[in-house]
Amino acid sequence: MTAQDPVVIAGAGPAGATLALYLAQHGVPVLLLEREAALPKDLRASTFHPPSLEMLNELGVAAPMIALGLIVDRYQYRDRGTGEVAEFDMSVIADETLFPYRLQLEQYELTAIIERVLRRYACAELRFGHDVTDFEQDADGVSVAVTTPAGRQTLRGSFLVGADGASSNVRKAAGIGFGGFTYHEKFLVASTDFAFEQVFEDLSWVNYVADAEDWCVMLRTDKAWRVLWPVDAASNAEAERELGDAALQERLHRLHDKPGDYRIRHRTLYDVHQRVARTYVKGRVALVGDAGHINNPLGGMGMNGGLHDACNLGRKLVATWRGGLDREAGLAAYDRQRRELAARFVQEHTIANKRLMESSNVDVQRERQRDLMEKARDPEKAKAFVMERAMMHCAWE
Numbered sequence: 001m002t003a004q005d006p007v008v009i010a011g012a013g014p015a016g017a018t019l020a021l022y023l024a025q026h027g028v029p030v031l032l033l034e035r036e037a038a039l040p041k042d043l044r045a046s047t048f049h050p051p052s053l054e055m056l057n058e059l060g061v062a063a064p065m066i067a068l069g070l071i072v073d074r075y076q077y078r079d080r081g082t083g084e085v086a087e088f089d090m091s092v093i094a095d096e097t098l099f100p101y102r103l104q105l106e107q108y109e110l111t112a113i114i115e116r117v118l119r120r121y122a123c124a125e126l127r128f129g130h131d132v133t134d135f136e137q138d139a140d141g142v143s144v145a146v147t148t149p150a151g152r153q154t155l156r157g158s159f160l161v162g163a164d165g166a167s168s169n170v171r172k173a174a175g176i177g178f179g180g181f182t183y184h185e186k187f188l189v190a191s192t193d194f195a196f197e198q199v200f201e202d203l204s205w206v207n208y209v210a211d212a213e214d215w216c217v218m219l220r221t222d223k224a225w226r227v228l229w230p231v232d233a234a235s236n237a238e239a240e241r242e243l244g245d246a247a248l249q250e251r252l253h254r255l256h257d258k259p260g261d262y263r264i265r266h267r268t269l270y271d272v273h274q275r276v277a278r279t280y281v282k283g284r285v286a287l288v289g290d291a292g293h294i295n296n297p298l299g300g301m302g303m304n305g306g307l308h309d310a311c312n313l314g315r316k317l318v319a320t321w322r323g324g325l326d327r328e329a330g331l332a333a334y335d336r337q338r339r340e341l342a343a344r345f346v347q348e349h350t351i352a353n354k355r356l357m358e359s360s361n362v363d364v365q366r367e368r369q370r371d372l373m374e375k376a377r378d379p380e381k382a383k384a385f386v387m388e389r390a391m392m393h394c395a396w397e
């Protein structure tokens with residue numbers, strides 16, 4: 001890595017912004033390029049697991065996040081058929097982490113905090129309206145092709161990181177395959193300010209709700225309740241119908257039949273995939289976050305995995321920059337550690353989490369609920385379950 005050229009990062013989402021902050025705090029020059037004119041504010045991931053909070057705490061941004069977010073120290077698996085509830089109390093991992101809870105906070109709050117903090121570092125620059133389209137690399141660095149409102153430019157970096165999300169231009173330009181599959185159903189999400197906690201007894205802020213016909217996830221973010229359902233919507237017309245008022249009101253009323261309409265603050269319908277890039281590294285180019293791996297949102301592992309990638313890659317780039325680590329060896333270790341975890345742990349768990357919810361066989365559901373309730377009652381099993389769901393074993397490599 002040559003001392004004069006910055007690390008160029010494509011994409012200021014949670015993964016790219018976190019990596020930029022990590023590098024800036026360690027004195028490594030960094031140029032963060034964001035395609036949009038401002039940081040995107042769409043409602044997407046909203047769960048921060050304990051290891052992510054620890055990493056963000058080391059970067060000095062956990063405290064302002066916690067001040068904005070909702071602390072969730074227990075979560076539930078509910079069976080609508082029997083009314084049974086298996087509740088997992090996250091205090092069972094209090095001796096393992098500084099943050100024995102999930103923080104519910106919109107991901108755009110994190111990137112907004114980082115944007116403010118980054119301004120304090122002379123070695124860091126964030127440019128909006130910069131769409132990374134292509135790159136060429138040589139022995140000394142990477143020439144990054146960018147489209148900007150002022151026209152096309154080529155920017156020089158010592159290294160290029162693709163943090164540009166699931167449709168990553170960097171991954172495509174590097175010719176890296178993105179194997180896996182796309183689920184046939186889509187996920188429908190609606191946010192409402194209705195106070196579900198006042199109508200369901202002892203409801204926690206995060207709930208996985210089994211139902212023979214209509215399973216869902218109910219979670220409260222820092223701002224509103226959000227409900228997520230799988231839906232079959234193969235055509236545009238079906239998608240439009242699912243997103244329409246009539247269908248959404250019907251779904252929400254099936255969940256709780258209150259008088260009058262629900263006030264729906266936000267709705268979205270999106271495709272869900274399980275994919276991992278064939279490699280995370282090609283020469284001086286690396287992938288982090290959704291550019292390298294995508295999975296269904298059950299368990300909230302997608303964004304968290306991206307944050308863990310960012311801190312792992314950050315450590316390798318800082319050590320390389322300081323001359324303490326051979327570049328190729330450091331990047332090979334990043335690829336091995338993070339890609340294997342995505343392929344083994346995150347893919348397996350998120351696929352299993354979805355299977356656990358979706359069986360329409362009542363016997364399978366009853367068995368699942370009995371198993372979860374037994375785990376929740378047994379302190380050792382409950383701790384193992386919570387540790388796994390909190391990604392406690394798969395973050396630090």
Ligand SMILES: Cc1cc2nc3c(=O)[nH]c(=O)nc-3n(C[C@H](O)[C@H](O)[C@H](O)COP(=O)(O)OP(=O)(O)OC[C@H]3O[C@@H](n4cnc5c(N)ncnc54)[C@H](O)[C@@H]3O)c2cc1C
Nearest residue numbers: 011013014015035044045132164165289290297300302303
């Ligand atoms: C609709 C939706 C709902 C979701 N809900 C959940 C959820 O409930 N729970 C969960 O865990 N996960 C959820 N996810 C996934 C989660 O949002 C992602 O895992 C997370 O955002 C990944 O962060 P990232 O930084 O890798 O990528 P992104 O957040 O996608 O950020 C990429 C950034 O790069 C920018 N960019 C893109 N292309 C370029 C380019 N060529 N040049 C420069 N900049 C570029 C984008 O504008 C964006 O700012 C959801 C995703 C979607 C799409």
